Amino acid sequence: xxxxxxxxxxxxxxxxxxxxxxxxxxxxxxxxxxxxxxxxxxxxxxxxxxxxxxxxxxxxxxxxxxxxxxxxxxxxxxxxxxxxxxxxxxxxxxxxxxxxxxxxxxxxxxxxxxxxxxxxxxxxxxxxxxxxxxxxxxxxxxxxxxxxxxxxxxxxxxxxxxxxxxxxxxxxxxxxxxxxxxxxxxxxxxxxxxxxxxxxxxxxxxxxxxxxxxxxxxxxxxxxxxxxxxxxxxxxxxxxxxxxxxxxxxxxxxxxxxxxxxxxxxxxxxxxxxxxxxxxxxxxxxxxxxxxxxxxxxxxxxxxxxxxxxxxxxxxxxxxxxxxxxxxxxxxxxxxxxxxxxxxxxxxxxxxxxxxxxxxxxxxxxxxxxxxxxxxxxxxxxxxxxx
Amino acid sequence: xxxxxxxxxxxxxxxxxxxxxxxxxxxxxxxxxxxxxxxxxxxxxxxxxxxxxxxxxxxxxxxxxxxxxxxxxxxxxxxxxxxxxxxxxxxxxxxxxxxxxxxxxxxxxxxxxxxxxxxxxxxxxxxxxxxxxxxxxxxxxxxxxxxxxxxxxxxxxxxxxxxxxxxxxxxxxxxxxxxxxxxxxxxxxxxxxxxxxxxxxxxxxxxxxxxxxxxxxxxxxxxxxxxxxxxxxxxxxxxxxxxxxxxxxxxxxxxxxxxxxxxxxxxxxxxxxxxxxxxxxxxxxxxxxxxxxxxxxxxxx
Numbered sequence: 001x002x003x004x005x006x007x008x009x010x011x012x013x014x015x016x017x018x019x020x021x022x023x024x025x026x027x028x029x030x031x032x033x034x035x036x037x038x039x040x041x042x043x044x045x046x047x048x049x050x051x052x053x054x055x056x057x058x059x060x061x062x063x064x065x066x067x068x069x070x071x072x073x074x075x076x077x078x079x080x081x082x083x084x085x086x087x088x089x090x091x092x093x094x095x096x097x098x099x100x101x102x103x104x105x106x107x108x109x110x111x112x113x114x115x116x117x118x119x120x121x122x123x124x125x126x127x128x129x130x131x132x133x134x135x136x137x138x139x140x141x142x143x144x145x146x147x148x149x150x151x152x153x154x155x156x157x158x159x160x161x162x163x164x165x166x167x168x169x170x171x172x173x174x175x176x177x178x179x180x181x182x183x184x185x186x187x188x189x190x191x192x193x194x195x196x197x198x199x200x201x202x203x204x205x206x207x208x209x210x211x212x213x214x215x216x217x218x219x220x221x222x223x224x225x226x227x228x229x230x231x232x233x234x235x236x237x238x239x240x241x242x243x244x245x246x247x248x249x250x251x252x253x254x255x256x257x258x259x260x261x262x263x264x265x266x267x268x269x270x271x272x273x274x275x276x277x278x279x280x281x282x283x284x285x286x287x288x289x290x291x292x293x294x295x296x297x298x299x300x301x302x303x304x305x306x307x308x309x310x311x312x313x314x315x316x317x318x319x320x321x322x323x324x325x326x327x328x329x330x331x332x333x334x335x336x337x338x339x340x341x342x343x344x345x346x347x348x349x350x351x352x353x354x355x356x357x358x359x360x361x362x363x364x365x366x367x368x369x370x371x372x373x374x375x376x377x378x379x380x381x382x383x384x385x386x387x
Numbered sequence: 388x389x390x391x392x393x394x395x396x397x398x399x400x401x402x403x404x405x406x407x408x409x410x411x412x413x414x415x416x417x418x419x420x421x422x423x424x425x426x427x428x429x430x431x432x433x434x435x436x437x438x439x440x441x442x443x444x445x446x447x448x449x450x451x452x453x454x455x456x457x458x459x460x461x462x463x464x465x466x467x468x469x470x471x472x473x474x475x476x477x478x479x480x481x482x483x484x485x486x487x488x489x490x491x492x493x494x495x496x497x498x499x500x501x502x503x504x505x506x507x508x509x510x511x512x513x514x515x516x517x518x519x520x521x522x523x524x525x526x527x528x529x530x531x532x533x534x535x536x537x538x539x540x541x542x543x544x545x546x547x548x549x550x551x552x553x554x555x556x557x558x559x560x561x562x563x564x565x566x567x568x569x570x571x572x573x574x575x576x577x578x579x580x581x582x583x584x585x586x587x588x589x590x591x592x593x594x595x596x597x598x599x600x601x602x603x604x605x606x607x608x609x610x611x612x613x614x615x616x617x618x619x620x621x622x623x624x625x626x627x628x629x630x631x632x633x634x635x636x637x638x639x640x641x642x643x644x645x646x647x648x649x650x651x652x653x654x655x656x657x658x659x660x661x662x663x664x665x666x667x668x669x670x671x672x673x674x675x676x677x678x679x680x681x682x683x684x685x686x687x688x
Binding site for chain 2 (some may be wrong): 046048051055066068229231
């Protein structure tokens with residue numbers, strides 16, 4: 001797309017971000033509120049010689065994405081909660097086999113079919129623990145159409161750099177909101193490609209990691225006879241049934257994210273320097289939170305906002321630091337019955353109270369609602385924080 | 388602890404130790420196609436999978452397709468383990484999803500000759516929906532289905548192809564579900580090439596697999612195969628040889644037979660042969676045409 005300033009909705013911005021990131025393969029199944037991404041791609045892919053597949057279901061969509069990633073493509077699938085539930089199977093396969101791709105989940109009200117056309121943020125823990133087994137994951141939470149564009153590119157780069165399926169955890173409000181989006185010229189966009197092996201096939205060990213714990217990736221058709229399996233596998237990629245190999249492999253898959261935490265982590269601080277009450281909010285909820293902080297400051301309340309951009313990995317060090325600094329309280333505003341609040345509680349280690357402002361989905365918090373809690377924080381003791 | 392190591396049946400180290408390189412490698416004409424250090428395989432004595440794999444590798448060798456440009460995708464189950472023994476790009480994917488994975492692989496890189504190698508349970512129970520849609524799209528790859536009438540890997544449970552009266556571990560008093568006629572499902576869903584053989588029909592199977600490797604479009608080959616450990620022991624076929632004799636005595640070759648008429652009835656005749664062989668534009672061909680037309684209107688970025 002031509003560089004410039006556009007008036008664009010979040011889903012369209014996401015599609016354009018994917019194209020800018022080098023995505024040439026998309027496999028999806030239509031689902032509200034994510035459908036516009038694949039509609040945009042269906043219109044755009046002939047122009048960029050991309051391959052677009054509308055699959056029979058989400059199980060197939062993500063499986064096709066895995067296959068195309070091993071064919072050397074940058075790949076993406078798009079969905080919402082019900083489809084994301086179906087994708088958990090190959091999400092785990094992708095994490096186990098270290099297959100780079102991007103999964104866009106535009107969150108809507110759940111559980112089950114829930115509120116298809118309305119906002120929620122109930123899939124945060126699902127993106128962390130939804131697939132079986134122990135995993136290290138990365139999930140970004142955009143809070144504007146501009147970030148739908150920017151973070152889609154970042155998600156592709158992280159997927160390629162660390163070889164894993166990365167989740168773009170958007171929500172209905174951000175996806176359907178139309179705002180100003182700046183599309184920079186191509187040379188201003190950073191693109192990362194997966195590492196390729198620099199040894200001949202007979203010396204190549206497909207799952208021997210380098211220092212960053214990421215192994216170089218040979219794809220199909222490149223002469224390396226790659227073998228890929230979701231079974232526990234050794235450095236050669238062969239399945240083995242023993243606990244030592246399991247220990248080495250799974251530890252590395254988790255450490256790959258844990259030890260590169262500082263590189264992957266992303267969050268925004270707003271008026272935190274002297275803040276006594278810190279609001280933690282992400283995605284569309286962070287927009288009301290920011291406004292609440294602005295009004296509170298006008299009222300003389302020292303409030304600030306910490307907005308995780310990566311919910312996974314979570315900015316745990318920063319939360320610990322703030323708690324240790326002796327702030328009055330954390331207020332977590334999220335459109336669910338409390339998911340990230342547990343992370344905040346864990347990281348604050350009881351040094352300050354953590355208040356949850358839950359919302360079941362259907363709409364975002366109003367700034368006034370958050371403001372009310374900020375203004376009356378002393379009236380809530382720790383036993384009442386979930387009221 | 389050393390005891391744990393000694394239980395490590397499937398580790399390559401263990402295999403290297405058990406079979407010396409001098410005595411076991413370089414003896415077979417298909418060695419180049421196999422990851423030799425992964426042999427011996429895990430399949431039971433009397434299993435037909437070795438026959439089907441051997442036939443596929445001979446067909447691949449005869450076709451002249453370089454194994455650098457061929458890929459095999461498997462699902463889960465005994466047949467799913469085929470991918471792990473091949474010295475080529477091979478993918479052992481999730482249960483039932485070999486076909487959509489292969490769809491992505493083939494469309495992602497059309498230069499790779501792609502074959503899905505999986506079992507009847509993987510392809511037609513958990514993966515049934517993907518099968519009919521890939522056939523409908525006419526994506527250019529081959530599906531080899533080893534049909535052993537049961538779930539072998541988990542110990543002999545009834546599946547979508549188990550004959551309706553058969554005793555299995557999950558139908559201990561006899562079955563009561565109608566099985567799929569796989570050839571008919573494939574033909575009805577749009578496959579451009581459909582054939583059925585048994586492990587007794589090795590030469591015909593090799594030729595048929597060669598036809599499929601050289602044909603564009605969605606090709607389906609069903610191979611009936613013995614499973615003495617899972618299915619056979621309860622079906623009066625306690626050894627692989629018993630099933631081979633059954634195949635020999637009960638099969639009839641009829642090329643061009645109507646796929647709807649070739650269902651496998653208990654105790655009945657098994658019709659084998661090449662049932663469908665027609666030419667249709669593939670998914671890739673049709674998409675290219677449509678996208679070219681779109682590019683004429685939209686321009687190219």
